[in-house]
Amino acid sequence: MLKFLRFLFAIITISFALYGMLADDFRYAPLMLLFMGGAMLVMGIEEYKKNKKGSASCLVGACLLIFYTSFDIMLGS
Template identity: 80%
Template sequence: MLKILRFLFAIITISFALYGMLSDDFSYAPLMLLFMGGAMLVMGIEEYKNNKKVLASLLVAVCVFTFYTSFEILLR
């Protein structure tokens, strides 16, 4: 289940990134960051289940920072 969710978040993130690069329209960048944060969170959960707690905590910290950045941009 987590692999599917991670794959889905990654595909959505790549789609938003490609759209922004090809059209020079970066209005969807906050959504891209939001989905990238979701992918990082899922990866952190997977690493926590594999008993790699240092890497898991780093991924969750990156996720929190990415979510904060995304919400900060969205609320402007």
């Protein structure tokens, strides 16, 4: 289930990134960041289940930073 979620989040992230690059329209960048953070969170959970706590905490920390950036951009601060 986690692999499917990671794959889904990655595909959505890549879709938003390609759209932004090809159309020169970056209004969906916060959504791209949101889904990228979701993919990082899922990867962190997978690493935690493999008892790789160091890389899991780095991934979750990166996820939190990406979520913060995404919400900051969406709220216009």
